[in-house]
Amino acid sequence: MEKFGIFVDVQNIYYTTKDSFGKQFNYRALWKYLSDRGQIMMAVAYATERNDERQRKFQSALRHIGFSVKLKPYIQRADGSTKGDWDVGITIDMLQSADDLDRMFLLSGDGDFDILLRTLQNDYGVPVEVYGVPGLTADSLQNASSRFHSITEALLI
DSSP states (O other): OOEEEEEEEHHHHHHHHHHHHSSOBOHHHHHHHHHHHSEEEEEEEEEEEOOOHHHHHHHHHHHHHTOEEEEEEOEEOTTSOEEOOOHHHHHHHHHHHGGGOSEEEEEOOOGGGHHHHHHHHHHSOOOEEEEEOTTTSOHHHHHHSSEEEEOOGGGBO
């Protein structure tokens, strides 16, 4: 049985599914689908901490499913821009776990991860499949993935 790792760029998935479908991603459905295909060795959801009750409930639900949740402070700058991305953290975790996994799944549409995917596949021999919203997932990320899965209604609630 293949050993899987799941890495979720929560903010990216939240906003792309909301913008495209007006719905939320169904993490439980993804977990069930992937656990039927292999053994989930690690699953990490990377999110920002806003001290919001709704978000705490969501994070608790992710933990109940089986995800570990890593939080980073949400920063609102004086000019109105925000910061709270996890690109470096996701990259480090994926690289550090490459020797222990047979396959990885990245949930994101961020094209900055294309170099990471090529490195994991070419240098470590670990295929990386991407789940993203069509039209909001960078072409470079789709092309770098070993397989791209379109997020559709079947994975929404």
